[in-house]
Amino acid sequence: MDTNISIQGRGALVTGASRGLGRALAEQLAAKGARVALVAREAGPLHDVVEGIRARGGVAHAVLGDVGDKDAVHKIAGQAQGLVGEIEIAIHNASTLGPTPLRLLLDTECEDLAAVLETNLVGPFRLTKILAGAMALRGSGVLVHISSDAAVEPYPRWGAYGVSKAAQDHLSRILAGERDGTGVRILAIDPGEMDTVMHAAAIPEADRATLQRPADVATRIISMLESAGRAPSGSRLAAPRWDVGAAS
Ligand SMILES: NC(=O)c1ccc[n+]([C@@H]2O[C@H](COP(=O)([O-])OP(=O)(O)OC[C@H]3O[C@@H](n4cnc5c(N)ncnc54)[C@H](OP(=O)(O)O)[C@@H]3O)[C@@H](O)[C@H]2O)c1
Numbered sequence: 001m002d003t004n005i006s007i008q009g010r011g012a013l014v015t016g017a018s019r020g021l022g023r024a025l026a027e028q029l030a031a032k033g034a035r036v037a038l039v040a041r042e043a044g045p046l047h048d049v050v051e052g053i054r055a056r057g058g059v060a061h062a063v064l065g066d067v068g069d070k071d072a073v074h075k076i077a078g079q080a081q082g083l084v085g086e087i088e089i090a091i092h093n094a095s096t097l098g099p100t101p102l103r104l105l106l107d108t109e110c111e112d113l114a115a116v117l118e119t120n121l122v123g124p125f126r127l128t129k130i131l132a133g134a135m136a137l138r139g140s141g142v143l144v145h146i147s148s149d150a151a152v153e154p155y156p157r158w159g160a161y162g163v164s165k166a167a168q169d170h171l172s173r174i175l176a177g178e179r180d181g182t183g184v185r186i187l188a189i190d191p192g193e194m195d196t197v198m199h200a201a202a203i204p205e206a207d208r209a210t211l212q213r214p215a216d217v218a219t220r221i222i223s224m225l226e227s228a229g230r231a232p233s234g235s236r237l238a239a240p241r242w243d244v245g246a247a248s
Pocket of ligand 1: 015016017018019020021022039040041042043065066067068092093094095096119146147148149190191192193194195196197198199214
């Protein structure tokens with residue numbers, strides 16, 4: 001297998017691309033020559049990001065939709081493929097914490113737990129089911145699940161979110177095993193703590209100066225996508241520990 005993958009000319013889909021990490025990933029994929037479909041629910045901020053990418057000469061398209069809405073997922077995938085062609089890179093980045101302030105698990109409504117799982121786990125799985133077949137037929141593709149240290153550490157009050165991210169990590173590993181040999185790479189990536197809207201909603205008292213910039217994290221994640229040898233299918237990788245300059 002190639003150990004260095006080129007982003008140039010690939011069709012890519014990034015969910016949650018109107019701000020934070022998803023925005024940075026979409027911008028950097030486009031800067032490297034990918035045709036990018038950017039997904040989010042609110043039109044204004046998403047169109048602003050798309051316009052910014054286009055102004056810098058990149059190829060980007062907005063796809064409005066809620067990844068947690070069963071009825072929207074086929075439309076999201078269909079529109080994205082219509083706009084950028086076959087999706088060769090899919091980054092499941094959109095996610096929800098559930099209600100904030102974060103609460104103890106037994107104080108969490110069952111409906112809120114279900115809604116978090118729908119957005120963070122089941123929705124991405126629906127999209128993967130739509131996209132993975134064509135990737136396997138082509139013999140190449142990358143599916144990325146953006147994880148969290150809350151997938152591993154049982155932080156009090158991060159219950160619904162942590163459960164969803166832990167399940168997503170395991171889904172990633174099982175899929176990777178089942179798809180072994182197809183050329184489709186499946187990764188779970190913990191970005192580490194970043195200065196974003198989500199982080200501010202979860203930990204409003206955090207010192208923002210101590211948090212990573214989403215653009216720096218995106219650079220490491222894109223290096224992972226490009227480095228199949230160092231980031232093989234089934235890996236769970238931590239962006240803060242990734243050395244962009246290391247040989248593939
Ligand atoms: N920030 C951190 O410190 C941190 C740490 C560990 C892991 N992570 C993970 O990193 C990823 C990015 O987080 P972030 O901090 O960049 O988040 P963010 O700033 O809150 O951005 C979230 C993005 O997702 C979109 N979105 C939310 N729900 C959606 C839905 N149901 N359907 C479609 N789009 C949706 C939002 O736009 P709309 O609201 O318009 O839809 C927005 O573009 C997430 O998976 C998060 O769990 C973050």
